[in-house]
Amino acid sequence: xxxxxxxxxxxxxxxxxxxxxxxxxxxxxxxxxxxxxxxxxxxxxxxxxxxxxxxxxxxxxxxxxxxxxxxxxxxxxxxxxxxxxxxxxxxxxxxxxxxxxxxxxxxxxxxxxxxx
Amino acid sequence: xxxxxxxxxxxxxxxxxxxxxxxxxxxxxxxxxxxxxxxxxxxxxxxxxxxxxxxxxxxxxxxxxxxxxxxxxxxxxxxxxxxxxxxxxxxxxxxxxxxxxxxxxxxxxxx
Numbered sequence: 001x002x003x004x005x006x007x008x009x010x011x012x013x014x015x016x017x018x019x020x021x022x023x024x025x026x027x028x029x030x031x032x033x034x035x036x037x038x039x040x041x042x043x044x045x046x047x048x049x050x051x052x053x054x055x056x057x058x059x060x061x062x063x064x065x066x067x068x069x070x071x072x073x074x075x076x077x078x079x080x081x082x083x084x085x086x087x088x089x090x091x092x093x094x095x096x097x098x099x100x101x102x103x104x105x106x107x108x109x110x111x112x113x114x115x116x
Numbered sequence: 117x118x119x120x121x122x123x124x125x126x127x128x129x130x131x132x133x134x135x136x137x138x139x140x141x142x143x144x145x146x147x148x149x150x151x152x153x154x155x156x157x158x159x160x161x162x163x164x165x166x167x168x169x170x171x172x173x174x175x176x177x178x179x180x181x182x183x184x185x186x187x188x189x190x191x192x193x194x195x196x197x198x199x200x201x202x203x204x205x206x207x208x209x210x211x212x213x214x215x216x217x218x219x220x221x222x223x224x225x226x227x
Contacts, residue, residue, distance in 0.1 A: 004159070006159075031213065033213065033214075035215075040219065040220075041219055041220075042120075042205050042207075042217025042218050042219050042220055043160065043205070043215075043217050044217070045213075045214045045215065045216070048213045048214065055213075056213070056214065091159050091160070093159075095213075102147070102148040102165075102167060102209070103213075104150065104162055104165060105162075105213075105215060106162060107152070107159035107160045107161070107162075108159050109157075109158050109159045110157075110158070110159045112157070
């Protein structure tokens, strides 16, 4: 059973550096989502792809954040010029277009980012 | 303004008893409701969901109840087991993407 995988699991960086995270969704899933979770909060939606098209971006996703899904399979999330406020758990989820109106999103283990 | 609230940050229950976790939402347009369980340093794990056309859904020890008029969702776990100790998040959706999560309830099942 290959669920959603994320790499790296942990990242420590200095303020001002760029970081990139990777997400590999469940293989037959064509929707992919990024969320961010900070301490004491639930996950917050960042952005969403259907195949390779990025269909929605949250206002939480500042200009320093960019996400791609070039071939409709894995996705990357890059943060440029990191700030201490970017420290959080970054979660990826995927779901399948089943024809049903409602789909269930399955989450990866997350990448925990600490910006010093 | 929080659209989804879990007002109990923590809950302790004796092993074998029922655990009841609650969630309130504000928007009547939400039509899909889910519960996730999260262990430390792991991503959320899907537990159970319910559509707005139903008021109850059961899966083994887990039952989700939906009261649309009260805009209230609850998760019942019976019997509770020590392995159920985790943080539980409710999530709501009005479409097929962009879940909105509550802040979580930490459940501790005491042996």
